[in-house]
Amino acid sequence: MYVKICGLREPEHVATAVEAGADAIGFVLTRSSRRVTPERARELAAQVPEHVLTVAVFAGESPEQVRAVTLASGVRAVQLHGDHPHGDFTALRDLGLTLVRAGAAGVDLRCGAFDEDLLIVDAPKPGSGEPWDWAAVRGRPSGRWMLAGGLDPSNVAAAIDAARPWGVDVSSGVESAPGVKDAGRIRDFVAAARRAAAG
Ligand SMILES: O=C(O)c1ccccc1N[C@@H]1O[C@H](COP(=O)(O)O)[C@@H](O)[C@H]1O
Numbered sequence: 001m002y003v004k005i006c007g008l009r010e011p012e013h014v015a016t017a018v019e020a021g022a023d024a025i026g027f028v029l030t031r032s033s034r035r036v037t038p039e040r041a042r043e044l045a046a047q048v049p050e051h052v053l054t055v056a057v058f059a060g061e062s063p064e065q066v067r068a069v070t071l072a073s074g075v076r077a078v079q080l081h082g083d084h085p086h087g088d089f090t091a092l093r094d095l096g097l098t099l100v101r102a103g104a105a106g107v108d109l110r111c112g113a114f115d116e117d118l119l120i121v122d123a124p125k126p127g128s129g130e131p132w133d134w135a136a137v138r139g140r141p142s143g144r145w146m147l148a149g150g151l152d153p154s155n156v157a158a159a160i161d162a163a164r165p166w167g168v169d170v171s172s173g174v175e176s177a178p179g180v181k182d183a184g185r186i187r188d189f190v191a192a193a194r195r196a197a198a199g
Contacts (some may be wrong), residue, residue, distance in 0.1 A: 145166050
C-alpha cells in the first residue's frame with residue numbers, strides 16, 4: 001500500500017512522515033491554507049531521503065507557472081488537481097518528473113489516460129477532509145491509483161476495504177486543526193494503512 005502524506009509545512013512533520021514510512025510527501029503550492037512558498041518547499045524537500053517522493057501540488061495553474069514553481073521548489077513530482085487538460089501533462093513531461101493527475105470520481109479513471117504516472121481519486125472538494133462514497137469507485141480505476149478525500153487514521157482501513165486502491169493520500173485527517181499537522185496522527189495513519197494492506 002503506497003502512502004502519501006500531503007500538505008506538510010514544518011520540518012518536524014516531514015521528519016515524522018519519513019520516519020513513519022510514508023512513500024510520498026506533498027507540498028501545496030496552490031491557493032490553500034496549507035500553501036508554502038517554493039523556497040520553503042525546497043528547504044523541506046532537501047531533508048527527504050531519495051526513496052521518498054516529494055510532490056508539488058497545483059490546481060488550475062498554467063503549465064508555465066507549474067514549471068517555474070516546480071523548478072524553484074526542487075521536488076521530484078508534480079500533482080495537478082482538477083480540470084487540467086491532457087496537454088498540460090504533455091507540456092510538463094520534459095521536466096523528467098513523476099506526473100500525478102488528481103480529480104474527483106467523475107474524471108477518466110484510467111491511470112495513464114493523460115500520460116500521467118500516478119492517479120489520485122479524490123473528493124469533489126480537494127483538501128476539505130470530507131469523506132465521500134469510496135466504495136462507488138471500487139473496481140473502476142485502473143493502474144497505480146490512490147484514494148483520497150476524508151481519510152484519517154480511524155477510517156483508512158475501511159476506505160481501503162471499500163475501494164481497494166493501490167495507495168492512499170491524506171491531508172486534513174492527519175491534522176489537529178485546519179492546516180496544522182499532528183505527528184501522532186501522521187504515525188497512526190501510516191500504521192493503519194499498512195496494517196489494512198497486510199491484513
Ligand atoms: O490540501 C489542500 O489544501 C489542497 C488544495 C488544493 C488542491 C489539493 C489539495 N490537497 C489534496 O487533497 C487531498 C487530501 O484531501 P483531505 O484533506 O485528506 O480530504 C490530497 O490529494 C491532497 O493532495
